[in-house]
Amino acid sequence: MTDLASLLDAEPVVATAGVDLLADALEAQGVAVARAEWRPPPATAVEALAALAADDRRSDANRVALDRLLAVRPHLVDIVTARDVIPALTEGTFLHAGPPIAWDDCSGPLRGALIGAALYEGLADDVEAAAGLGPSLHLSPCHHHRTVGPMAGVVSPSMPVAVVADGAGDGIAYATLNEGLGKVLRYGAFDAEVIERLRWIDRVLAPTLAEAIRHAGPIDLGVLVAQALQMGDDGHNRNRAATSLFLRQIGAALLEGNAPLEDRAAVYRFVDGNDHFMLNLVMAAGKLAVDAAAGVSGSSLVTVMARNGTEFGIRLAGTGDAWFTAPAPVVDGLFLGGYSAADANPDIGDSAITETVGLGGFAMAASPAIVGFVGGTAAGAIGRTLEMYAITLAEHPRYRIPILEDRGTPTGIDATLVVRTGVVPQINTGVAGRRAGVGMVGAGLVRAPIGCFVDAVNTLAAGAIRP
Amino acid sequence: MIDQVELVTGRYFDSVRLMQVTRDVNDVVGVEASLVAMATELNLRLLEEMGFDRAAVAAAGPDDLLIAIRATDPDAAASARTAAEHGLAGPVAVVGDGAFTTPSPHTVEAAARTNSANLALISVPGPHAFVEAIGALRAGLHVMLFSDNVTVEHEVALKREAAARDLLVMGPDCGTAIVNGVGLGFADAVDPGPVAICGASGTGIQQLCCLLDAAGVGVRHALGTGSRDLSAEVGGTSTLRALAALDADPAVEVIVVVSKPPDPEVAGEIERMVATCATPVVVALLGGGDVTLERAAASAIAALGVPATEWPAWTPDEPLVARPGVLRGFFSGGTLRDEARAIAAAALGPVAIEPTADGHRLVDFGADEFTRGRAHPMIDQSLRLDALSSAAEPVTGVVLLDVVLGYGAHPDPAAELAPVVADLIGAGVPVVVSLCGTRRDPQGREQQAAALRSAGAEVYLSNAAAAQRAVALIVEGSG
Numbered sequence: 052m053t054d055l056a057s058l059l060d061a062e063p064v065v066a067t068a069g070v071d072l073l074a075d076a077l078e079a080q081g082v083a084v085a086r087a088e089w090r091p092p093p094a095t096a097v098e099a100l101a102a103l104a105a106d107d108r109r110s111d112a113n114r115v116a117l118d119r120l121l122a123v124r125p126h127l128v129d130i131v132t133a134r135d136v137i138p139a140l141t142e143g144t145f146l147h148a149g150p151p152i153a154w155d156d157c158s159g160p161l162r163g164a165l166i167g168a169a170l171y172e173g174l175a176d177d178v179e180a181a182a183g184l185g186p187s188l189h190l191s192p193c194h195h196h197r198t199v200g201p202m203a204g205v206v207s208p209s210m211p212v213a214v215v216a217d218g219a220g221d222g223i224a225y226a227t228l229n230e231g232l233g234k235v236l237r238y239g240a241f242d243a244e245v246i247e248r249l250r251w252i253d254r255v256l257a258p259t260l261a262e263a264i265r266h267a268g269p270i271d272l273g274v275l276v277a278q279a280l281q282m283g284d285d286g287h288n289r290n291r292a293a294t295s296l297f298l299r300q301i302g303a304a305l306l307e308g309n310a311p312l313e314d315r316a317a318v319y320r321f322v323d324g325n326d327h328f329m330l331n332l333v334m335a336a337g338k339l340a341v342d343a344a345a346g347v348s349g350s351s352l353v354t355v356m357a358r359n360g361t362e363f364g365i366r367l368a369g370t371g372d373a374w375f376t377a378p379a380p381v382v383d384g385l386f387l388g389g390y391s392a393a394d395a396n397p398d399i400g401d402s403a404i405t406e407t408v409g410l411g412g413f414a415m416a417a418s419p420a421i422v423g424f425v426g427g428t429a430a431g432a433i434g435r436t437l438e439m440y441a442i443t444l445a446e447h448p449r450y451r452i453p454i455l456e457d458r459g460t461p462t463g464i465d466a467t468l469v470v471r472t473g474v475v476p477q478i479n480t481g482v483a484g485r486r487a488g489v490g491m492v493g494a495g496l497v498r499a500p501i502g503c504f505v506d507a508v509n510t511l512a513a514g515a516i517r518p
Numbered sequence: 519m520i521d522q523v524e525l526v527t528g529r530y531f532d533s534v535r536l537m538q539v540t541r542d543v544n545d546v547v548g549v550e551a552s553l554v555a556m557a558t559e560l561n562l563r564l565l566e567e568m569g570f571d572r573a574a575v576a577a578a579g580p581d582d583l584l585i586a587i588r589a590t591d592p593d594a595a596a597s598a599r600t601a602a603e604h605g606l607a608g609p610v611a612v613v614g615d616g617a618f619t620t621p622s623p624h625t626v627e628a629a630a631r632t633n634s635a636n637l638a639l640i641s642v643p644g645p646h647a648f649v650e651a652i653g654a655l656r657a658g659l660h661v662m663l664f665s666d667n668v669t670v671e672h673e674v675a676l677k678r679e680a681a682a683r684d685l686l687v688m689g690p691d692c693g694t695a696i697v698n699g700v701g702l703g704f705a706d707a708v709d710p711g712p713v714a715i716c717g718a719s720g721t722g723i724q725q726l727c728c729l730l731d732a733a734g735v736g737v738r739h740a741l742g743t744g745s746r747d748l749s750a751e752v753g754g755t756s757t758l759r760a761l762a763a764l765d766a767d768p769a770v771e772v773i774v775v776v777s778k779p780p781d782p783e784v785a786g787e788i789e790r791m792v793a794t795c796a797t798p799v800v801v802a803l804l805g806g807g808d809v810t811l812e813r814a815a816a817s818a819i820a821a822l823g824v825p826a827t828e829w830p831a832w833t834p835d836e837p838l839v840a841r842p843g844v845l846r847g848f849f850s851g852g853t854l855r856d857e858a859r860a861i862a863a864a865a866l867g868p869v870a871i872e873p874t875a876d877g878h879r880l881v882d883f884g885a886d887e888f889t890r891g892r893a894h895p896m897i898d899q900s901l902r903l904d905a906l907s908s909a910a911e912p913v914t915g916v917v918l919l920d921v922v923l924g925y926g927a928h929p930d931p932a933a934e935l936a937p938v939v940a941d942l943i944g945a946g947v948p949v950v951v952s953l954c955g956t957r958r959d960p961q962g963r964e965q966q967a968a969a970l971r972s973a974g975a976e977v978y979l980s981n982a983a984a985a986q987r988a989v990a991l992i993v994e995g996s997g
Contacts, residue, residue, distance in 0.1 A: 056763060058660050063635075065635055069640055087628060091643070092646070104652045423535055
């Protein structure tokens, strides 16, 4: 029986969008009705949404981009010096999180991190001199260089970076090594202790860990993250399980290493003492995936969500190198010790790469321990994850959520669905202090601003074939 | 000021939970600062930065719980300690039974996934309708597009997409459909039966359903096609597909096609399709005064071999008294108005449709100009009631109006109309009503007719009969 014939063969089962009265009238006849809670998209996006909906090449483009994103198999293979693998990192050049930004527009934590990095690189002898260099520094987004950085995301030429390579392709991505919590460079702190820790990371952590990684063999980060989700991580605000799993994987290799015993012990203690150690590596794994999906003409898949502390920016697979930005929102969060919302900087960091690949806020249901960020109930956390399925193209085949009967996490944000439904991505994130040098003040949840999605959809629509 | 630093061993809590507890403790009146945290190096330094005495907990390690409180007085400190314990002891506040709620779908295709729907009924404002409709088609759903103000380009694109997927688009601007006895939009309650209707007009379909119902003939399907379907641009796509499907349905014994006169080329295609149908097809192309919905219904009834019937009418105890003047019509159904206009124009000469025109005029209150930003007059009669209550002008010879019943329509239109009708009759203006309803309509057709009749109006089930009666009164009054 054809589709049309089958419509006429039985009572219809109806889905409605629009006037409730018409759905009421169906229910009065005993007909099963599913109602969409339809709401109008922003007026500036209406024509673009129609143009994109009419162009049937888009669903194919999205499938291609999504397949590429999901095909990536991220493996941690090495730790090297940034300048050796990122050609742009010449002296005086610094990478940062989020969309492009000039020194004058940098927020406190990003300035603080740049000051710290200038000191670390030996470009200045003291804080004032380093701050004075600010306007002359060459700044470039991490995302332009196959790199991601949490919070301020500053990468300078002599910093060690982890190398994450695609086991199923030839992609590669980089991320710095996580420094821990509290007063750290990525949160904009730059005092002597911060700089000394960075030097230790370069001198001891990086080579010792690199030897262990090479000895243990490539570490499959995809499998590691999949396991961590089963153990209560979200992959963004909670990486405790992943960090523990990582230590188990390299433990024996570390024991068998050639570095001095006290260095190997210090490395073990450092990673063990930093629940967020895996965050940077999860981010690099995400970067590898979204870079594979980038550059698919016509695709509305979101490949980047990143913040520089001033602006929130996104990129789509189908809009080339363009960034679409809106003012960075303020995080709704819980605060450390004596800090409060008044101390918080607007949202910052490349770490929303995790949400872009189905982790973090999108995997909230997997992480009951951090439900404090969503009103304090596990039900709320599950609700948040379920909400994200409305704007994603797929359920992740490997990242699964036990409490949702092992359903895959909502993965692959479609910008047109965001604009059409008004459901914006939710991001779990840390909160940096507003003033340079303060460091971390809290953590919480933030919603991506819809404006950048509207702009992105309009740009994408300019290339659509209209009916 | 009191500083109180305490170490609790053997209790572990996750950091986020402890941040919540800290927040709760900070909220206690008289608390200046607090830190409830596992005694990691990071948190111990935070303690120090906050000005607490770190030495007091020199032996602390990351497995110990740190509770530091700074309060204005001992009572506040004690309350804070209680708040900390309460936060640590109890379950985190549980709302309801702890069960999670599934978020509402926001698109029609997302809604359809929740009940495996096969038909989408879309009534969002016109500029948004295309996105929902194409989404529904790509999800494999047939579409009834109630929305108006959809561009013809979008209509063509939707119907092309539907044809490629063997789906049907009813609309845009499709007010009425019946699928397997289920009414969609404004639809009358019909008995199951052998007739299928395919039409570009909502109230035209409703009138046919009512007339057939009066003859005891049921309707299996009524598929709307959208008012532009038979234009050259759209090319009759939905009409042709609907006809083919209805012809293939073994339970359909007669098909009625009702439309405004089509584009000549499209008309040719429809004729060719009709010629190939195994099922008898009655074609009613409205526009001339001689093609009426009444005749189309009669033809269908005859094709079935059912005896012809007289269409019901309800006449008041006091007969209407003709008076000189012009015809004034107040309609909610566009096709009903058009049919009445064709009949009136044949007898009376020009009949205007503009609401302020002099002379004979028949106004459709369901037209776009009256429905922008408000509900259709079948649901919200207020505009029409206002116009009717000022209709008793000296120039008015007859008032003609329609009342459309069925699912989706006003639950009791006669209750609002009867007092206005009574006033008109009282002022000497004869009132004729075209009542479009079936015996099973939720408003109760007989009660509606009785209320209008009691108010003094003549009530006709057949719209053509009502129009003819109104014309006769004008002629009589001017004679």
